[in-house]
Amino acid sequence: MVSGTLNVDSLLDKMIDELNQLLQHREINDPYIIGIHTGGVWIAERLHSALDAQQTMGTLDISFYRDDFSQIGLNPSVQASNLPDATEGRDIILVDDVIMSGRTIRAALNELFDYGRPASVTLVTLLDLQRRELPIQADVSGGTLSLGPNQQVKLLGPTPLALEIRQKPMT
Incomplete structure (x- = not known):
């Protein structure tokens, strides 16, 4: 894959259609949308608006829950999680980039x-980069992407949302 920037609107449209079908199939009427900082929040905001969700959206910053926290230390841009509604017994849509x-x-x-x-x-x-270390799969994904060993992807946003594919910096 070549380095460059990609618009995500068509991926979002696909996700919205699939998510609507899935929620209808599972008979979920009032989901609580929660985005993972930072890119997941940007995607969650778009989904929240497109689904015309009635509930306030939540956000998570998982910095303190990372399994490599003791190795890499605290991310300098840690933000507080904000879950304005209870999660107990709720149908949650968890969103990441x-x-x-x-x-x-x-x-x-x-x-x-x-x-x-x-x-x-x-x-x-x-996006699903298909490099799983744990048995966790997305229920809805805008697409899959195979990166070369020296490539990385970054979501740019929040407005406009775009994916940037670039060469990893040399270490």
Whole structure:
């Protein structure tokens, strides 16, 4: 894959259609949308608006729940999680920009369950990089992407949202 910037609107449209069908199939009428900082929040905001969700959206910063926290230290841009509504017994749509190893999602689930036991969690990601280390899969994904060993992807936003594919910096 060549480095460059991609618009995400068509991926979002696909995700919205799939998510609407999935919610209808599962008979979920009032989901609680929660985005993972930072890119997941931007995607969640777009989904929240497109689904015309009635509930206030929540946000998670999973920095303290990461399994590599003791190795990499605290991210300088840590933000407080904000869950204005209870998670106990709720149908939650958990949103992140990219799923790769599954470790970010594991951390997010750990944090969510500290707030209460949801009825269900539907995982939605913009991109699946298919490099799983944990058995976690997205229920809805805008697409899959195979990166070369020296490439990385970054979501740019919040307005406009775009994906940037670039060469990893040399270490």
